Amino acid sequence: MRCLLYAHVFLCCLSVAHSFCPSQCTCVFHGRSDGTGSRSVLCNDPDMSDIPVNVPVDTVKLRVEKTAVRRIPTEAFYYLVDLRYLWITYNSISSVDTGSFYNLKVLHELRLDGNLISMFPWESLKEMPRLRTLDLHNNRLTNVPIEAIPYLLNITYLDLSSNKLTTLPSDLMDIWPPFNGMPISSNASQKVVLGLQDNPWLCDCRISKLIELSKMTETPVVLMDLFLSCSAPENLAGVLFQRAELDQCVKPSVMTSATKITSPLGSNVLLRCDATGHPTPALVWAKSDGSPVNNTVQESPGDGIRWSIMSLHGILNKDAGDYSCKAKNVAGNAAATISVSVASTISTTIPPLRPNIESGAATPATTLSPPTSTPNTPSVVSTVLPRASTTQSTISVKRKTTPSDGLQRASVKPAKIQQGSNGRKLAADEKSKKNDASKSVKDLKIVEETSDSAVLLWTTDGILSDAPLTVVYSRYGEDDIKRTVETNAGSGKVLLEGLASGLRYSVCLVAKGSPAGKDPCIDFYTLDVVDDGGQNQLFMIISGIACAVALPLIALLLYKILALYCKGSSTPLDEEELEKDSYVKFETISMKQRTLTSHPTELWARRQTHESERMLLCSRSSIDSQMTYKSDSCRSEYLC
Secondary structure, X not given: OHHHHHHHHHHHHHHHHHOOOOOOEEEEEEEOOOOOEEEEEEEOOOOOOOOOOOOOOOEEEEEEEOOOOOEEOOOOOOOOOOOOEEEEEOOOOOEEOOOOOOOOOOOOEEEOOOOOOOOOOHHHHHHOOOOOEEEOOOOOOXXXXXXXXXXXOOOOEEEOOOOOOOOOXXXXXXXXXXXXXXXXXXXXXXXXXXXXXXXXXXXXXXXXXXXXXHOOOOOOEEEOOOOOEOOEOHHHOOOEHHHOOOOOOEEEXXXXXXXXXXXXXXXXXXXXXXXXXXXXXXXXXXXXXXXXXXXXXXXXXEOOEEEEEEEEOOOOHHHOEEEEEEEEEOOEEEEEEEEEEEOOEEEEEXXXXXXXXXXXXXXXXXXXXXXXXXXXXXXXXXXXOOOEEOOOOEEOOOOOOOHHHHHHHHOOOHHHHOOHXXXXXXXXXXXXXXHOOOOEEEEXXXXXXXOOOEEEEEXXXXXXXXXXXXXXXXXXXXXXXXXXXXXXXXOOEEEEOOOOOOOEEEEXXXXXXXXXXXXXXXXXXXXXXXXXXXXXXXXXHHHHHHHHHHHHHHHHHHHHHHHHHHHHHOOOOOHHHHHHOOEEEEOOOOOOOOOOOOOHHHOOOOOOOOHHHHHHHHHHOOHHHHHHOOOOOOOEEEEO
């Protein structure tokens, strides 16, 4: 009896829990004749501000409409494992979390239309593998990213109308026929319905496939509104999709001038890549380690073509690595890589003297590292000459033979040294020295010395013209500060620069494989030039001033001399002639025109006229004088 009572209480509690419904919602159970059914819940209270959390677990359809709900939290429907229809429409939702629809494995239909959603978490669709209907109508979406395409493969009803979309990914249409390459079927169940109307579309190549789709008559993809129109650019504003003509987007294709480049140390390297695509792709250089790349130049010679050149000046070991040329446009990305390496070097090092324990003499050792350059790759020869010294003697680049050196070399006992493997090696070295004795550099001399440079000449005997030579020069006595110039034996000369005036220098030629201590060396002096540039400039300024003052004086003096000479050459007049010409007759100027005669008595006197008398004559010659003396027969004479 007690067991029956417990069973009855349990069934009553289960029925109460089963029929429990949120206070702001309405729950309806749709039963069937076989005792099964489905439950739907409607929540439309305007004062509701949160998604209800106590919805019955057997709910199949949940509708939250016209409420004040602003966001959908994470795992808001986690326990509704049987939910197939979720409508959250015409609310104030502006935020949707990535995990908001977690565990909705059987959901078929998701409607979020009539909200304020500007960013939709497209990756959340992977939590709903059976979703077929996605309604985002009348929201604020501005774009559909290319990352959303994989999550839309199974969607058969997609409504993006009445949003703020201006474009779509150029690959979006490739997931549906006829652009996905699948055969077109007449089965109506495989139709895909797209709602794209009422958006400000920017008609460019990115939506060229959508425009092409709008012109098709029989296609599995059906547009809710066939009369879609362009809003931009200006030349296509208001034009229907069915009448617009656009070029399709083409993904970039990148081609480089080379895939691997090996260059000598210190040289200049140019890397070039070309890209094609529509629209014209943009090119960006990047290094494999992520470090920035500068010194680039780009140019687009035509539509859909762009090339870029990157320059490396004075390449160093740190510049070696992989450089990527990346092209990008709205249709996709592409990249190509160029591997840059620096040519290996041959280093000739003169190490410190190794003392001979038995004889007490010091013996020099020359180490020559073999080249490791690749075929058809130039190698760089560098010579390292450190300052080597021991307690017994010092080796410098400038070889000098002294009696003490001769005694030291004579004191070496080859018979005792050449023992075992070391002895065989030294014997081979002595043999190679004898064979190379005929190969030498001679006639070393300096020509064309200046205050800061000199030209070194030499001749070779038995050495190939392309054999490397190293010219080592320094101030006399300063063996620790040396300069080197790389050249070859066939050149016969080299220019030594960066010298100081009036100093003594030492220069040596180091040839590959030459016997130690046999490198030819000479000394020379640079010209001692006193810097008198300031004195010359002062002298030129003074000379210019003197010329500017003297030339006008000389011209004036010449003018005076010529004037005196001309005056002296004229014939003086007699005293009588002067008296005759003292009186000059003037006719009274009348209104009538009088003919001028050449009679001497009617001309001006030759002698100089005083200024006051000249003014008197001029007043008599005025018009007032003409009006006073009206008689033509009346004449006046004046003593001038």
